[in-house]
Amino acid sequence: MDKKSSEKLAILTNAELTNEQFQRIANFIQKNVGIKMPEQKKIMVQSRLYARLKELKISNFDDYIDYVFQQNAQGEEEIALMINVITTNLTSFFRESNHFDFMTNVALPEIAKEYPSVELWSAACSSGEEPYTISIVMQEFMRTHPNAIRDFSILATDISSRMLDKAINAVYPMESVENISYDLKKRYFLRSKNKENPLVRLNPYTRGKVKFDRLNFMDDDYSISTSKNIIFCRNCLIYFDKPTQESVIRKLIKHLVPGGYLFLGHSETIFGMDLPLKTVGPTIFKKID
Ligand SMILES: C[S@@+](CC[C@H](N)C(=O)[O-])C[C@H]1O[C@@H](n2cnc3c(N)ncnc32)[C@H](O)[C@@H]1O
Structure with a gap:
């Protein structure tokens, strides 16, 4: 210098x-x-x-x-x-994996009875690990339950343009997938050949199922065109005060179909809020008609 x-x-x-x-x-x-x-x-x-x-x-x-x-x-x-x-952007693949188990074992078999195509939203998606995990879970569900659903699409939003750029790029350090099974890595990730800086990238199909957009939870309402079967909004509300949390959840679930599922982060709660949601698992909620 x-x-x-x-x-x-x-x-x-x-x-x-x-x-x-x-x-x-x-x-x-x-x-x-x-x-x-x-x-x-x-x-x-x-x-x-x-x-x-x-x-x-x-x-x-x-x-x-x-x-x-x-x-x-x-x-x-x-x-x-x-x-x-x-903003704080900490995230990882299969974070809070009990949510993905619930999705596979409870939510999707139920949704599949009524909806041929599943609409999902990863709100506050950070650098993309969460929506790509959802994309993998959906493909695994379709692989193991042939004909249960026909298709799915994932909207992923965040306020941070830097995180959205990273998410769209979908390139991650090799360590970020070390807890993912060999089979899943083989099916959904591509490996870089560079031995000094080993990287992985989601395969084109997995990437293609996710559409990214910038969205600020503080906006008066969210311009989301389709109703969702499942919304993930994890580990962001924790940074907001209680009235803001309630107002954001109210705006989010306007875009959730009746009977649809909302997943919050492990230390987030709807306790004391007057919302049309019932608890169906740890930080898992279902919209009441
Ligand atoms: C800790 S990350 C959570 C990522 C992922 N949902 C997870 O649980 O692993 C929180 C994300 O919330 C986003 N965020 C913070 N304020 C926001 C707002 N007002 N509107 C939308 N996203 C916001 C941040 O940019 C950050 O990427």
Whole structure:
């Protein structure tokens, strides 16, 4: 690194987010993205925003705030990039696998009696592991229950454009599939030949069954054209306060057929909410007519 760049870097990594600057960003995020932003998140926000300051070659947070909240297209674009760094995107293939067992053993045999084609939605899909798991589970169900259903389609949405780009690319490190059985890997994944950086990619059919779109849960309503048989909304509501969680679930299940299933994350609950849902398993809910 030359002297000038290292001086610049030193300035950037010393930039401190004041309480006032943090509040400005926190209020914006809470109102527009839904994520709770208590004081304890200040250091996390500061360190994640360094990446944006570095990229933009901005040396302090006052200038960054002016930049991100300028009322024009450049500001809009930066808001999306700021959201990309603020959101937490942890996910994995077959995460909370009891949901996929329930889907195979209970939900799909029941849905198949009424619907020849199954519509699914992975809401808050992050980098794609969840919708691709769903795509694999659906293909496995069709393989092991010939003629039970004719087809399926999966909508996968997230607020983060960076995650959606990764998801569409569908390329993952080899370690991400190490807990998946050899048979499933062989059927649904392609391996890179590069021994130094071994990667896998979902096969074209598995990828083709998933359509990705950007969707913010804070929107007044979701422009989703078809009603879904199954909605996954896992490990995102946990970042929202209770009234926001309830309002998001209410908007989500508008797009669920009566008798359809909603899967939430392992520490998410509908306890105390007045919603047309009944509990049918751990964090598994069924829409009441
Ligand atoms: C921890 S990941 C969960 C991924 C996956 N559902 C799982 O359980 O493995 C949470 C995702 O929620 C997304 N998210 C956060 N706020 C959102 C919002 N307001 N609207 C839509 N997605 C949001 C984030 O971008 C992130 O990808």
